[in-house]
Amino acid sequence: MSGLSVRYGDSIAVSDVSLTFPGGAVSAVVGPNGAGKSSLLLAAYGSVASTGRVTLDGEDVSGLGAARRSGRGLALVPQGRQIFPTMTVRENIQVMADTLGLPGREVETALDRFPVLRERARALAGVLSGGEQQMLAVSRALMGSPKALLLDEMSTGLAPLIVAELMDTARRLADEGTAVVVVEPSIGAVRDRIDRGYVLLRGRASEPVGGGRALEAAYQHAMGVTVAEKPGEAVRHAVSQRNGR
Ligand SMILES: Nc1ncnc2c1ncn2[C@@H]1O[C@H](COP(=O)(O)OP(=O)(O)OP(=O)(O)O)[C@@H](O)[C@H]1O
Numbered sequence: 001m002s003g004l005s006v007r008y009g010d011s012i013a014v015s016d017v018s019l020t021f022p023g024g025a026v027s028a029v030v031g032p033n034g035a036g037k038s039s040l041l042l043a044a045y046g047s048v049a050s051t052g053r054v055t056l057d058g059e060d061v062s063g064l065g066a067a068r069r070s071g072r073g074l075a076l077v078p079q080g081r082q083i084f085p086t087m088t089v090r091e092n093i094q095v096m097a098d099t100l101g102l103p104g105r106e107v108e109t110a111l112d113r114f115p116v117l118r119e120r121a122r123a124l125a126g127v128l129s130g131g132e133q134q135m136l137a138v139s140r141a142l143m144g145s146p147k148a149l150l151l152d153e154m155s156t157g158l159a160p161l162i163v164a165e166l167m168d169t170a171r172r173l174a175d176e177g178t179a180v181v182v183v184e185p186s187i188g189a190v191r192d193r194i195d196r197g198y199v200l201l202r203g204r205a206s207e208p209v210g211g212g213r214a215l216e217a218a219y220q221h222a223m224g225v226t227v228a229e230k231p232g233e234a235v236r237h238a239v240s241q242r243n244g245r
Pocket residue numbers: 008012013031032033034035036037038039040079185
C-alpha cells in the first residue's frame with residue numbers, strides 16, 4: 001500500500017502510510033489501541049474508504065470493492081472473527097464456498113485445515129471456544145488460496161498454545177508464498193514467529209524493521225520504554241511513567 005490515508009469525518013485514522021508485505025514472509029504491524037491498525041487493514045481490504053494506492057501482486061486494486069479484492073486473492077480475518085454463530089462449522093465454511101463459487105471438495109479441505117474443525121463440523125459455531133472460532137475464521141479466509149492474508153488481532157484472548165498453532169499455519173502459508181500480515185496491539189505472542197514488520201503510532205508507520213526482537217525494541221522505543229535490553233530499567237521506566245513521575 002502506498003500513501004494510504006483513512007479519514008472518519010474530520011479525524012485522520014491512517015495518515016499517508018506506505019507499507020510492503022512480501023509473499024513468503026510473515027509480516028507484523030504493531031501499535032497500541034487506536035493507532036489505526038484495523039482502519040489500515042479494512043482500507044487495504046476495501047471495506048472502508050481510503051485515499052492512496054493498494055497493489056496486490058503487481059495489480060492496482062485501489063478502485064475495487066472488498067468482494068472484488070477478495071476475488072483477486074486478498075483475504076481478511078477481521079477483529080472479532082465475524083463467524084455466523086447460529087450456523088454450524090460446516091455451514092460457515094459452505095457459505096464461503098458458495099460465495100466464492102468453489103467446489104465441494106474445498107469445504108472438506110477447509111474442515112481438515114485444523115483437526116478440531118473436522119471434529120466439530122456439526123457444532124454451532126457460536127458454542128466453539130475463542131481459539132476454535134479463530135481457527136474457523138482463518139480456515140474460511142483461506143478458501144480460494146489467497147495471495148495475501150490479513151489477520152486483525154488474531155491472538156487476542158487466546159491461550160499461547162492456540163496462538164502457536166495459528167502461527168504455525170501462518171508460517172506454512174508463508175512458506176508456500178503467501179504474504180501473511182498479523183496485526184497486534186502487543187508483540188509478545190507473535191514476536192518469535194515473524195520475519196519483519198512495522199510500528200504504527202497515531203496513524204503513522206515506522207520504516208520496516210527486520211525480525212521480531214528488533215520490532216519489539218522499536219515498538220518499546222516508540223512507546224517511550226527505551227531500554228529493551230535492560231528489562232529492569234524498562235519496567236521501572238514504565239511504572240514511573242504510569243505513576244506520572
Ligand atoms: N467507524 C469509525 N468512525 C469514526 N472513528 C473511527 C471509526 N473506526 C475507528 N475510528 C477511530 O479511528 C482511530 C483508529 O481506530 P482503529 O480501530 O483503526 O485503531 P486500532 O489500532 O485498530 O485500535 P484497537 O487496537 O483498539 O482495535 C481511533 O481513534 C478510532 O476511534
